[in-house]
Amino acid sequence: MVSRPVTALRLETDPDTCAGAGQCVRAAPDLFDQDDDGLVVLLRAHVPPEARERALTAADWCPSGAVTAHDPS
């Protein structure tokens, strides 16, 4: 996780860990989707600064740890 104020983020998702709760889609429908089986689909791995808050919320709401946000590198 990063804590610098306004910067981009890189998202990672793990469908094996995904519980299909759909919290990432609620938090950031522009960044995440669910497949027909309910599992996470990452729409954009590289998050622009304007979507940063939504991306962090998705990582926070994800109950299973399947969504993680990282420093872009």
Next chain:
Amino acid sequence: MTRPAPDPATDPATDPGPTAADGDDTSFPLARTCPFTPPDDYAGMRERADLTRARIPSGKRPWLVTRHEDVRAALSHPAASSDARNPAFPALGDGEQVVAAELRPFIRMDPPDHTLVRRMLVGEFTVRRVRAMRPAIEAVCAEQVEYLLSRPAPADLVADYANRVSTTVICRLLGVPLEDLEFFRRITSISGSRDSTEEEVGAALGELFGLIDRLIDDKAKDPRDDLISRLATGPLARGEITRHSLLSQIGITLNAGHETSRNMIPLAALALLEHPEQLELLREDPQLWPGAVDELLRYLSVADVITLRVATEDIPLSSGTIPAGDGYIALLGAANHDPGAFPEPGRLDVRRTQRNHVAFGYGTHQCVGQNLGRLEIEIALRTLFDRVPTLRSELALADLPARSSSAIFGLDEVPVSW
């Protein structure tokens, strides 16, 4: 805080552990003082430097986890086991322990068994699938609010509206014919009560499983567009799940899907009637409704005591370590009223922006039907307040009969007029 004297007569089967002092046990579960808010004593437990040890009716002594960060950590930790077959599993009633160990509903399973069952269900409840259910749920609520209005006032918001809405929605999704709307209410009032004996729970669930068993046969031959048909022709036909397990999984989906929203809708309606300024905000700006539903879920926390676990390894938390082998209860209502996570947690604020509440739990067991639950509660409340703008409660809050022994908190009856 209730601090009963040590009782040597109580079953000592559960090892108290080296850190526990008998005189410090809190008798649990605790009753709500106000039907809207989790027990007052949770505040003291959250502020303590260590974990609280409870004594539950079975004589077991699980730890109580109360802080928001700790509840999330304790529910998402890989060592959090939900397996009710473990003797340390802290079921609040003996009936529940035996029946859950035997039937193994997926809420009381661990991976990989849990993962297998959960993945048979999550596709039914995706954000997209649930969004498509909106018109159907609106039609159900519109029909049931007319039923409520057709009753002589005072009518009962539980039996004459919420129970009918929640039962109809979940039965249609599963493909259960709607012949007797009170049937499921009767079953869950027995199966979900910690006062029920093992025999009573077994008999009630036997009745329910008989119905589901017949439906599985019918739908295997003549599948329709519903969940039971898809499970019967898919995982069951392919041998991925046993019939015994499938009955349990459909049974718990029906029970959980109907009891939670049935209890939430009347309580939420009352909470808004008690806070008319909040209801006014919603009337002025209906876009606030989705956030208001999350706030009501947080504020009311009806599933407070459902998250029972056993630590299979030490689980370190900010308030202490749960030792390997011990049972614990992650109190969702305590976490949702933690002032560290939600400023002024006792205030109902439909414009609150923090939405990381744990009303649906946390971790891999977080409610599979939560997206449906949110939408159903929203539409049920909006329909009610739009169609019955003069709705009022006939009883003072303190006089409303509570389902105090139920796993999901709710009121037995809410007489209303208009």
